[in-house]
Amino acid sequence: MINKDLKQIEWEHNASNESDLGKQVLRPLNKEIWSLLSSDIIEKLQLENRVKSFLDVGCGNGRLISLLTDKSDEIFGIDYAPSMIEEAKKIIPNGNFMVGSAEALPFPNSLFSRTLCYSIFHYFSTEEQIYTAVDEICRVTSPGGIILIGDLLDKKFEEEIKKSSKLGLEANLPLIKRYSEWLFVDLEKIVKYLEKKGNKIEILEQPSLLPTSTYRKDLKIWK
Numbered sequence: 001m002i003n004k005d006l007k008q009i010e011w012e013h014n015a016s017n018e019s020d021l022g023k024q025v026l027r028p029l030n031k032e033i034w035s036l037l038s039s040d041i042i043e044k045l046q047l048e049n050r051v052k053s054f055l056d057v058g059c060g061n062g063r064l065i066s067l068l069t070d071k072s073d074e075i076f077g078i079d080y081a082p083s084m085i086e087e088a089k090k091i092i093p094n095g096n097f098m099v100g101s102a103e104a105l106p107f108p109n110s111l112f113s114r115t116l117c118y119s120i121f122h123y124f125s126t127e128e129q130i131y132t133a134v135d136e137i138c139r140v141t142s143p144g145g146i147i148l149i150g151d152l153l154d155k156k157f158e159e160e161i162k163k164s165s166k167l168g169l170e171a172n173l174p175l176i177k178r179y180s181e182w183l184f185v186d187l188e189k190i191v192k193y194l195e196k197k198g199n200k201i202e203i204l205e206q207p208s209l210l211p212t213s214t215y216r217k218d219l220k221i222w223k
């Protein structure tokens with residue numbers, strides 16, 4: 001079985017066996033930090049005024065978008081783990097949630113005013129997956145729309161983070177909890193890739209109060 005399938009099963013397991021919504025998405029934060037995170041996303045996605053349609057790619061259990069539901073007329077979420085989607089439907093009953101992969105989004109071109117994809121790329125297995133997902137996210141976002149691909153692990157910190165991981169201990173953990181399995185991103189390479197396609201793109205810092213903000217960055221893309 002390839003790593004991608006194993007990780008999918010592990011997410012599935014996490015959503016079914018953890019009762020805490022934060023722990024299900026491996027983000028056991030207190031209420032204040034969740035609120036800080038959502039305010040940061042609202043600002044970066046320019047959601048002060050309500051938009052028509054919002055998509056969250058790799059939405060997990062919907063905990064994060066439950067803090068943004070009043071920002072869009074319609075909320076869509078997609079995740080490849082069916083149990084995550086079941087949880088999301090419970091938290092946001094009027095959302096449109098479906099099981100599917102970030103690399104093949106089941107939507108027509110230019111449907112969404114805003115697209116968020118937060119904290120999923122480091123769980124991918126290959127760089128190719130990243131570029132396929134980026135293309136898909138751009139395809140489904142409307143001209144004039146805004147995309148935030150967030151919580152990307154900056155490749156500049158890869159050696160330092162991976163050196164600090166204890167491989168002996170990690171061997172007993174699921175793949176999704178191992179630093180050594182994380183995929184770090186060459187941010188400048190993605191910027192150049194998208195600029196060549198005519199997009200405006202900016203690398204943004206995260207609020208310093210977020211525990212992992214030193215090595216994680218966000219990408220804002222204007223369609």
Ligand SMILES: C[S@@+](CC[C@H](N)C(=O)[O-])C[C@H]1O[C@@H](n2cnc3c(N)ncnc32)[C@H](O)[C@@H]1O
Nearest residue numbers: 011058059060064079080081101102118119120
């Ligand atoms: C850390 S959680 C983040 C959930 C949510 N975006 C958040 O920030 O709270 C990562 C989620 O990405 C999903 N995921 C990982 N790879 C995916 C892929 N290739 N396609 C769709 N979902 C994926 C997992 O199932 C999991 O729910």
